[in-house]
Amino acid sequence: MRTIVINTGTEILLGDVVNAHLAFIAREIFEFGLRIDEQRTISDGTTIAFALRDVFPCAEIVFVTGGLGPTTDDVTRETVAELLQLELIEDTRVREAIHSRLSLRRIALTKRVWRQAQVPIGAEVLPNDRGTAPGLYLPANVNSTVSSPHLFLLPGPPRELQPIFRQSVAPILHRITADLHPPAMRKFQLAVMGESIVEKKIGAKILAIPGIELGYCSRPGEVEVRVSGSPEAVETAEGIIQSELADAIFTTEDETLAAVVVRLLSKRGETLALAESFTGGLLAHQITNVAGASKVFLAGWVAYSNEEKIRALGVAASSIRRFGAVSQEVALEMGEGARTAARATHSIATTGIAGPSGGTAEKPVGTAFIAISSASYAPICRKFFLPSDRETFKQLLAQNAFDLLRKRLLA
Amino acid sequence: MRTIVINTGTEILLGDVVNAHLAFIAREIFEFGLRIDEQRTISDGTTIAFALRDVFPCAEIVFVTGGLGPTTDDVTRETVAELLQLELIEDTRVREAIHSRLSLRRIALTKRVWRQAQVPIGAEVLPNDRGTAPGLYLPANVNSTVSSPHLFLLPGPPRELQPIFRQSVAPILHRITADLHPPAMRKFQLAVMGESIVEKKIGAKILAIPGIELGYCSRPGEVEVRVSGSPEAVETAEGIIQSELADAIFTTEDETLAAVVVRLLSKRGETLALAESFTGGLLAHQITNVAGASKVFLAGWVAYSNEEKIRALGVAASSIRRFGAVSQEVALEMGEGARTAARATHSIATTGIAGPSGGTAEKPVGTAFIAISSASYAPICRKFFLPSDRETFKQLLAQNAFDLLRKRLLA
Numbered sequence: 001m002r003t004i005v006i007n008t009g010t011e012i013l014l015g016d017v018v019n020a021h022l023a024f025i026a027r028e029i030f031e032f033g034l035r036i037d038e039q040r041t042i043s044d045g046t047t048i049a050f051a052l053r054d055v056f057p058c059a060e061i062v063f064v065t066g067g068l069g070p071t072t073d074d075v076t077r078e079t080v081a082e083l084l085q086l087e088l089i090e091d092t093r094v095r096e097a098i099h100s101r102l103s104l105r106r107i108a109l110t111k112r113v114w115r116q117a118q119v120p121i122g123a124e125v126l127p128n129d130r131g132t133a134p135g136l137y138l139p140a141n142v143n144s145t146v147s148s149p150h151l152f153l154l155p156g157p158p159r160e161l162q163p164i165f166r167q168s169v170a171p172i173l174h175r176i177t178a179d180l181h182p183p184a185m186r187k188f189q190l191a192v193m194g195e196s197i198v199e200k201k202i203g204a205k206i207l208a209i210p211g212i213e214l215g216y217c218s219r220p221g222e223v224e225v226r227v228s229g230s231p232e233a234v235e236t237a238e239g240i241i242q243s244e245l246a247d248a249i250f251t252t253e254d255e256t257l258a259a260v261v262v263r264l265l266s267k268r269g270e271t272l273a274l275a276e277s278f279t280g281g282l283l284a285h286q287i288t289n290v291a292g293a294s295k296v297f298l299a300g301w302v303a304y305s306n307e308e309k310i311r312a313l314g315v316a317a318s319s320i321r322r323f324g325a326v327s328q329e330v331a332l333e334m335g336e337g338a339r340t341a342a343r344a345t346h347s348i349a350t351t352g353i354a355g356p357s358g359g360t361a362e363k364p365v366g367t368a369f370i371a372i373s374s375a376s377y378a379p380i381c382r383k384f385f386l387p388s389d390r391e392t393f394k395q396l397l398a399q400n401a402f403d404l405l406r407k408r409l410l411a
Numbered sequence: 412m413r414t415i416v417i418n419t420g421t422e423i424l425l426g427d428v429v430n431a432h433l434a435f436i437a438r439e440i441f442e443f444g445l446r447i448d449e450q451r452t453i454s455d456g457t458t459i460a461f462a463l464r465d466v467f468p469c470a471e472i473v474f475v476t477g478g479l480g481p482t483t484d485d486v487t488r489e490t491v492a493e494l495l496q497l498e499l500i501e502d503t504r505v506r507e508a509i510h511s512r513l514s515l516r517r518i519a520l521t522k523r524v525w526r527q528a529q530v531p532i533g534a535e536v537l538p539n540d541r542g543t544a545p546g547l548y549l550p551a552n553v554n555s556t557v558s559s560p561h562l563f564l565l566p567g568p569p570r571e572l573q574p575i576f577r578q579s580v581a582p583i584l585h586r587i588t589a590d591l592h593p594p595a596m597r598k599f600q601l602a603v604m605g606e607s608i609v610e611k612k613i614g615a616k617i618l619a620i621p622g623i624e625l626g627y628c629s630r631p632g633e634v635e636v637r638v639s640g641s642p643e644a645v646e647t648a649e650g651i652i653q654s655e656l657a658d659a660i661f662t663t664e665d666e667t668l669a670a671v672v673v674r675l676l677s678k679r680g681e682t683l684a685l686a687e688s689f690t691g692g693l694l695a696h697q698i699t700n701v702a703g704a705s706k707v708f709l710a711g712w713v714a715y716s717n718e719e720k721i722r723a724l725g726v727a728a729s730s731i732r733r734f735g736a737v738s739q740e741v742a743l744e745m746g747e748g749a750r751t752a753a754r755a756t757h758s759i760a761t762t763g764i765a766g767p768s769g770g771t772a773e774k775p776v777g778t779a780f781i782a783i784s785s786a787s788y789a790p791i792c793r794k795f796f797l798p799s800d801r802e803t804f805k806q807l808l809a810q811n812a813f814d815l816l817r818k819r820l821l822a
Contacts, residue, residue, distance in 0.1 A: 011628040013447040015437030026426030041450040280699025281692035284713040288691025299719040302695040302711030
């Protein structure tokens with residue numbers, strides 16, 4: 001089924017935000033055997049009418065993102081109703097949801113917000129738990145006198161679109177594609193291994209399997225490997241991936257590395273403390289993004305200054321003088337200090353030079369030490385040299401830190 | 412001049428890589444008064460012919476990325492030559508550049524690589540220092556018998572495209588747009604104010620200015636407002652925005668609210684400590700993303716458990732018993748405790764219920780208290796109720812926390 005995505009958003013065309021919808025939708029529809037055949041980004045406002053007229057004849061499924069909000073340049077709903085010659089009527093349940101959402105937050109109920117409760121006759125409402133504008137699904141040829149594809153209208157903010165997609169769009173796609181035979185699919189998330197290394201280890205072997213498709217997706221500190229094809233082909237591929245990369249696979253599900261660490265700690269009934277220097281709270285932030293983190297995460301310190309490393313974590317002033325704040329000795333002392341102060345089973349400590357300034361010839365920007373301290377194992381410390389921009393450096397080292405602890409928890 | 416970008420790349424449509432070209436090109440052409448009016452992503456291979464036929468009549472400038480390499484699905488060059496009825500001839504300088512590049516790397520010179528030296532008659536070669544395939548520029552109506560826009564063919568890898576753009580494309584755009592007068596543009600980033608409130612305050616007044624363009628872009632806890640048009644129109648709009656929204660504008664530049672807080676603290680020679688409960692390190696993470704944060708940020712605590720609030724921050728056990736960990740009293744004690752322990756000028760403390768569990772009838776999920784403690788001002792504490800998913804809740808409250816401190820630093 002030919003699938004087209006239309007993203008509305010002047011801010012995307014101006015380069016102010018990156019279009020995150022394309023990659024998200026591509027991955028979500030993959031399991032139904034669907035691929036995006038074309039994608040367009042157009043400005044807010046009336047250009048949506050031209051784009052829809054243009055793609056309707058050559059698509060079976062169309063996703064439109066954005067243009068459902070309360071402002072004057074949000075016209076997707078009205079444009080679609082006009083093109084398909086469908087009357088818009090107010091949906092009382094949507095009206096109530098908007099009313100209770102805004103009242104709860106004491107936001108004034110202006111006249112404009114009620115436009116978001118308008119629903120074209122024949123459309124299915126896709127509820128939005130994180131915003132006022134719901135998504136809408138218009139089945140193919142919803143108005144029998146106008147030819148049209150399956151049409152999904154979705155809110156522009158990714159944090160609203162993504163849950164709507166998983167909760168409401170996926171079941172509809174499942175129904176629409178029931179007669180297709182979607183290929184088998186497996187994915188593997190690998191920690192701290194570059195895409196080119198992954199490809200070198202498995203690329204040629206996997207692609208030698210008849211009818212297999214292989215894809216990679218890289219983020220700082222992790223790579224996702226996807227294989228699809230016949231169930232037999234996918235099983236063969238899985239065998240190769242498991243035998244070549246088993247150590248690096250942290251999950252075959254949709255979960256973060258931090259979530260895997262929280263899960264492993266919970267299962268063992270153990271706890272965690274964090275002592276962060278250059279990662280500056282990122283480890284704690286990622287751990288506390290996981291629902292249920294409070295069961296295993298006791299305390300975190302962001303000890304940016306030497307004084308704090310000494311005062312809060314009990315690092316010896318002489319260690320900082322002799323070895324420098326960015327050293328194996330200080331990382332290990334930070335880790336021990338945090339773990340004993342919080343009475344935790346394990347701790348992670350980070351110290352490094354994120355840059356742009358602060359590097360030396362001996363310890364250039366990009367140098368970092370990560371220590372893992374545990375109640376019943378000898379502590380370990382690893383040195384890293386990964387020069388990159390400040391934020392990527394933090395992300396890369398956070399993944400390395402969590403992966404070191406993950407491996408200890410599996411040992 | 413109507414400008415369209417066509418990105419070829421099956422890997423983009425599969426969600427394997429994010430399309431970085433759109434934001435890059437948008438920002439580069441802005442200074443020439445150009446905007447991207449539409450962007451399309453299409454698969455590798457022959458679909459480029461349909462897309463080009465589709466956009467040629469409705470564009471003055473077209474950028475095509477990808478499809479210039481040596482593999483069989485790289486057909487952009489040949490397709491363009493065919494559509495414009497131009498003969499392809501080998502360019503000896505390009506051939507030499509390919510030869511020396513590949514020899515240096517000891518890469519075999521297969522027959523396929525020479526396709527990259529083919530140039531349509533009338534096209535200008537845009538040299539590529541980082542790859543084998545050069546870019547190509549075909550002036551508007553290069554073949555006088557076929558109507559065509561200014562056409563730029565550019566290699567797909569961003570690390571090749573970007574230098575070519577800056578070195579060779581920009582001067583050509585400068586020439587093409589010499590007679591245009593680029594519009595003035597101003598942007599305003601507003602903290603903790605919803606898009607609909609912003610629009611209510613300024614929308615009608617701004618849109619009453621002849622020839623003005625107005626755009627919004629929302630992220631959790633902030634809205635960006637952009638106006639563009641003639642210098643006079645933009646100045647009038649700026650006056651309205653400043654008089655209606657001055658308090659909420661945290662910057663008119665490209666910087667985060669955390670960066671503004673770091674800048675204000677630096678200017679005052681003051682320092683910051685953080686005591687985070689439910690924000691779980693996010694405040695520290697955002698502050699430490701700012702280069703130079705180490706000058707003002709002394710220490711952060713992530714005190715997730717009651718024990719840690721008592722032990723590390725000196726919160727009275729009796730306060731937690733009487734008022735609960737999520738209370739004004741505890742927020743204030745956390746703030747004072749962190750500020751005095753770190754000997755900082757200011758501190759921010761957060762305590763709240765992020766959910767999904769842990770709420771009560773009296774303090775439901777979404778309840779939060781933020782306290783600001785300062786050496787020479789009375790402490791303040793604000794209560795918030797912003798029920799949402801865990802990550803958005805953290806983001807929203809982080810923005811609220813930084814904005815409270817920003818206002819104190821400006822007072």
